[in-house]
Amino acid sequence: MEHHFGQDAAPASGSFDKTRVLNVKPLRTLVPVFPSPSNPASSSAPQGGAPFVCVSPSGPFPSGVAPFYPFFISPESQRLSEQNAQTPTGQRVPATPAAPISTAVPINSFRTPTGATNGDVGTSRRSTRSRGQVAQEDGYSNAVIEEVEADATTVTKRSKRKLQNKIKGPQSVGSGDVDPDAVAADILKSLNPLVFNVLNQPEGSRDSVAYTLMIYEVMRRKLGQIEDSNRAANAVAKRPDLRAGAIMMNKGIRTNSKKHIGLVSGVEIGDIFFFRFELCLVGLHSPSMAGIDYIGTKTSQEEEPLAVSIVSSGGYEDDVEDGDLLIYSGQGGVNRDKGASDQKLERGNLALDNSAHRGNEVRVIRGLKDLYHPTGKVYVYDGLYKIQDSWVDKSKSGFNVFKYKLGRLPGQPPAYMIWKSIQQWTEKSAPRAGVILPDLTSGAEKVPVCLVNDVDAEKGPAYFTYLPNLKNLRPTAPLESSIGCSCVGGCQPNNSNCPCVQKNGGYLPYSSASLIADLKSVIYECGPSCQCPPNCRNRVSQSGLKFRLEVYKTKNKGWALRSWDAIRAGSFICEYAGEVIDSARVEEELGGDNLDDYIFDSTRIYQQLEVFPDDTEAPKIPSPLYISAINEGNVARFMNHSCSPNVLWRPVIHENKNFSDLHIAFYAIRHIPPMMELTFDYGTVLPLKAGHRKKKCLCESVKCRGYFC
Template identity: 35%
Template sequence: MMNTGAILYTEKIIGAFPGIDVGHQFFSRAEMVVVGFHNHWLNGIDYIGKTASAGRKTSMNLTGYNLPLAISIVLSGQYEDDVDNCEDVVYTGQGGNDLLGNKRQISDQVLKRGNLGLKNCMEQSVPIRVVRGHKCENSYVKKVYTYDGLYTVVKYWAEKGVSGFTVYKFRLKRVEGQPSMTTKEVCFTRGRIPKSISEIRGMVCEDITRGLESIPIPVTNLVDDPPIMPPGFIYIKDMKISKNISVPEIAPSGCKCKGTCTDHTSCACAKLNGGDFPYVHREGGRLVAAKGVVFECGPNCGCGPKCVNRTSQSGPRFRLEIFRTPKKGWGVRSWDYIPSGSPICEYIGLLRKTDDLDPAADNSYVFDIDCLQTMKGMDGRERRLRDVSLPSYLQKVGEDATESVPFCIDAGKTGNFARFINHSCQPNLFVQCMLNEHHDISLARIMLIAADNIPPLKELTYDYGYALDSVMDAEGNVKQMACYCGAEECRKRLY
């Protein structure tokens, strides 16, 4: 990918990196290289060299700078002389390590390349991105890398290291005014998942699902005094259907695969998805890319329940917690790392006709099934069906789509934990329409998928998709609701 220029940012960037916030996690060094965040899959220091041969070029104006300049470092415990106190780091320069995993120095380090780049950053007050790597069983390389923000080099020196060889040391201090680090939370969660109910602070319910889900979901409340449970709500695992709605009973013919679908050239369901499977066989199945609609295997398919093309039908697979927030009501967070593309949950509730909703009722838990609008690219949404070969009857339905949304999911009184997931103007989940039991796009399943690698204890959010001034009260007056998502690009209003 580097040789063909298929990197997201092909030119090196000093300081803050577009789209990568503090707490962002990469599940391999290769992911950092592909993005252009840290351009070496092995070296701990990435730097801008004096010539193009020392690394990729940068479009930044470097006139007056003394090169090389370090732009990022990775702390992963490779050197025996490192000292990491989170906000204050003593970093051992590069070189002289045997790279065999025992962290031992076998020769002297020299002040050149990345080491010289760190020295020059100190002298010219250039900030450096710091990434920490730690073990993670959920990562396909068994490590995860967390971006912890910008640091400045405040001091450097040479000394004899533990093994008797000269090493260069660099003291770095974290730049003030940045978001709080998440590495401490990550390490805490990795090291001490609660062993008993008594360890969960503010718990008001051990399992809101009452055993309906395979993994219990506790509820915590450290905001209200006395703490309360979510009121007026009954947890269900499967969708309820209003009596005046007829869900298609005849399922699609399905594929003829046996056991699990592996050959995309012969699988009928793969052909519906543009000739390939929508998921990769990793971490229980991960969606490759968002689509207008994903066709999963259904009841008439020859494959079994472990087929990767049934990924969204397996139920929640991460340890989750519903918690009370100060301004946004209830929210949901995970105790586990969530890799990008992982299905989180289906939005469950009462399937209703939109026309049957009471306009006077104050119900914030209604989800419109608007897959047709998504397919048509309405409201400025990106058309995402160019890679999907729809059956002829679905193509006609898509062409006839109007702005009306005939069906919705009402989770006001009954539903699953999806109803507690809050809005964000910069969310870490996205909405994906799914079909498996039937092919009626107006009654598609609504899934929430991880849009990014999500660290533990990070609140799960998706964009509710309201247009400003689009919500009216019973008298036809515009209703407004403030947004407290806290995102850097927050629109300040939910609607």
Template identity: 50%
Template sequence: MADGLNCNPPTDESPILDVKPLRILAPMFPAPFGYTTFSPPDAPPSYVCVTPFGPFPPGCTPFIPPPSSIPPSSQRPYDQTPLATDRGGNVGEASGFENPNNIPSPSFHTPQPTAGPANGFAGQPKPIEIYEADGTLRQQTVSGNFSGPASTKDVSSKKRKQMVNSRKRSVYQSSSTMSSSDTEASNEKSQKIKAQKRVRNNGDTIISLPVDGDRDSVERLLITYDALRRRLLQLDDVRGPTPGASKRPDLKAGAIMMSNGLRVNMSRRVGAAPGVEVGDLFFFRFEMCLVGLHAPSMGGIDYTNVKFDQEEEPVALSIVSSGMYEDDDDDTDVLIYSGQGGSSKVGKQIDDQKLQRGNLALERSSHRKNEIRVIRGMKDEMNSAGKIYMYDGLYKIQESWIEKGKSGFSVFKYKLLRMPGQPDGSALWKITQKWKESPSSRGNVILPDISSGAENLPVCLVNDVDEEKGPTHFSYITTVKYLKPISSMKLIMGCPCHSVCMPGDANCSCSLKNGGVPPYSSNGLLTRRKALMYECGSSCMCSINCRNRVSQKGIRFRFEIFKTRDRGWGLRSWDPIRAGSFICEYTGEVIPEIRVEDEDEDDDYIFEASCSNENYFEWNYIHELLGEEKPEDLSENPKPLPIIISAKNTGNVSRFMNHSCSPNIFWQPVLYDHDDDWYPHIMFYAIKHIPPMTELTYDYGLSKNQSDNVEMGGHRKRQKCLCGSSRCRGFFG
């Protein structure tokens, strides 16, 4: 991020403590072999322990349990699994957890035994859905004992019993009965197995990831997950609804990633998660699981047992404040966090909360003063039912107490303070929200709208660096100017669809041009990068609301053009941007090669499609994960396009996007108003989730001749790269 915005992660990495996972952590994820574990019938019941200490706000009385109710210090609560009805935030398609039709959601935690109110939960077991490694759905019935898959013809009873017993031993083996050497040997063996699974699939390399994450591995992992999720969503759209099946590509993709060992930061640790930076965005809870930021796929409190002075006790590792409970998150450096439990499925408080599971861990953390990762849930303005999760950095609990909630029941409260010296997270988010509501509140504005109303949304021009009053003069245009009128070019054959184009429609000519599947999801996100993509145009019968008309509708984000410290002017957004989102078109004049060669002075605003890009399709899904054949259009890089666009005299926001060797934007050729595939529109899309106020960059490419005195394609001289990324080539051109 540019212009003085401190977005570097803390330099000190927290050491991995002597941590022993809770006995219930493994079942919090989809079981890769299609089975689940069970809770032993002799498990001790949940209990209420000592209350949080420390000062209490006026009017709040601490609860002191009777001595007989306090168990001995050696006793540990057996059931500490965050329930689906515990903290976890709203559920929505964008966040991955909306259930408008009350369809039972897949459960990735240990099934709870039927018990009475004393245990803190009650009711009969319900069926849950388990996904196979290939993403197919299997139905299982949760009960006190393992019931096996719905169809068990391929698994003998003896083998199934061995699998369950083995799983039981690995998950529930008590740390008190294991020696230190046994634990280390077991952990080392487990890590080796997971490392092998993450890099091998039927003998072929899928993706190489370190056990502990770094920035590059975290980003590649999230790109892979989202690409897989988009592919599953695309397949669901084509196949249509399946009776009895849950349409949850986010969970299916997560199950496939987990079963292939595609994860990082699997070691349970207190403090920062390596490779995850403050301000990082997550649109699905499973994304946080895969990168080791927050393990529970549903619960809002992640915790484990940590050894302190030869004693173990639970401590909190991370929390999600998503607005489901009565949290006070108006202060960006202070968070008043409500405990878990006592609420219904819709989030209404129906009982007193108990000091167990995550609440107990938070209480212990308030005394230990350990660092806790905090993720805040923000409203997704592009999807009213969804949330965006932002990692806000490390906090510590200052105090805790019990108070009566709005419903009249007791609620645990924890006051967390943000540790100083960290980059801005939610604070920056709130600032940009204020700017969108009142653009005049943005300081150092040169022009409130450099487009003069040409764009759907105003594009602000600001300078926080020096006294320069703006870039060199140019005319703002929103469309590309071709060498010859579009009317004289070959017209594209339109589709006969009425209203909108439907996935799987064999009569839709636009769909057939795109390989038989829509290029966009139902919410307008690009599903896959292609050599050439077709959108519906003026010759099509479908309406402007068709999902296949995304890039023609103009920009959807609030951009600002800003002065960088060392690379001229740049472009960034006040809005969070989701991977696959359309950014803008590269507009300007399509010029012949001979004109560029005749220019006396250099043109720094040239886009040249013929520049090579070795990783052209790396954004797409890994077809091996679904057992699919490699698509034909991925077999080789596309043919080089001769189109050259100059935005020196005329252009739009795209002319301000700088080069990066680790870009967050890529370009995609698109046709919709003519059928000359040598001169497509150049559209830009987001490679990954992009936080607000992050500079938008793309890779300018490399010339085929790498000689220092040869210009890139004869049109742009080689220049020193200042992107500063870990993958920096040192130059572009």
């Protein structure tokens, strides 16, 4: 980090002169490259004909364009959903028989018939094609699919036995008791078959890692949600993380399953995880609990065991951590029943010893406390280390403990160091370089939002007024008439009488960790007419910013948004604040000089981020919503476009006496490490409206569509 802003450029807090940045033009990823419609075909494109929109999920893909998300929807389906969304009455328009059938297979085709009936598009295929037929016709055959098809409960004998024991157990009662394996099978069937093509590659890739983690996330959250709603008040919590992980292992939904020393393809240094099973499933660290992973233990060969990876979670005493150095304690010497004892030079300890002698690389995953879930941990993949030294130490209780000193190999991108830096900024033991404003919001948010420029001399983005929420909010007629809840202590997941639970399909939309449980096309939160308190689990998007965000200057994309805190997939990040305007105003603004950069337009068409299987249609909005953040807005106005975004939006409806307060909320698609830019897909206007310009996309993703508009 350069320090050229250190002393002179950063003004004392509170003395910032806003007039100095008054006339700075916003510079974002939005660079108009073509005047409006340069291509007549695209302006009237009857279907997804524009080159930059969507490709069929079944391919072929132009070079550089491939689906990144495990769930897809055809362009026609998107268009239909989009029409549905714009129906003023809020009634869904069924797909007419005359509607063109896509060559793409709608994701709904793979839905089990008993499933919830959202997404009416593509019905004709869904009901008539079995999975087996699809596999034949479209060439989607592969081992995983066949296994899923053959038997939903195909598991190893061992796991089957265990599952049966669980089913017989005393506590699996509940009105809607669901078999986890059946749920898992449903989820797997709802996946885009292309996912399996990626997963079946012997070598892991960025995509296979991303898919694996997303499927795990979906499975874990769904099982947790079901368990949550069925569990009696004082029952012991099951472990959806373990259950989901076991199912994934049994079905072979994993990548890099062959252990090896060194980097893991598709996993990048700096990647973060929130469960040990995630490390396991992507091939970073196989043991589900143990801290040392090693290979070469086959007794037939005389090969000595060698260490592959370690997880440093601070579980053993005397761990000293310092940036690129790590003192790691060996395993053993702790027994639940027998108490403490000397560690032995066997298993992982022996493997580490051998690796030390050979000078082998060892992957290091650092487990840190998760600020937002004090009982949980964040795992940071910190790349390759070498063991520099080892010795035997005495534990506090006087027993022998093996110690290993590991040093990080040079030349690797920073990972854990970023966490250390942020910690120093937090503790004020080191200043954040290039700070222009310590709090852009002037206290309007609960947490400060830093304004930073450590790349050039620009003093800030164009002037605007910070507004934390929506202005001119007009209640609109809801999709369904409804009433507020009367859950005095907050809505409970197992209260099927709560109208807010009912509106969300019988489940609370958020997990106990406030993560979005599965991505519905609309999220119904409690609102002004509900009697539940502000901290109700169903008001997640109403409590303002939670993460410490930072607006910062990029090298080539203008200003952007990122977070000091790690963000778990499914976390609420912020809403799109600004002034609600009507379509006439939108046209007006479009006639202006590129001011549409800060208009949120719900009627745009989005390349579907079908991350969650329950979501097979576009976001469903009772009426079109336009929000202008040109003059007033919040952090959301700084989020840039990307064709491989890590954030998505969903409409959130707050219950308000038979009317709806409509908001746009942003959620993390994946786990987002600190200081990584937050981006979402701006979507596409079809047909192109007069005055609209195509913009060249600078997202630099390998999946980049090239343009957006």
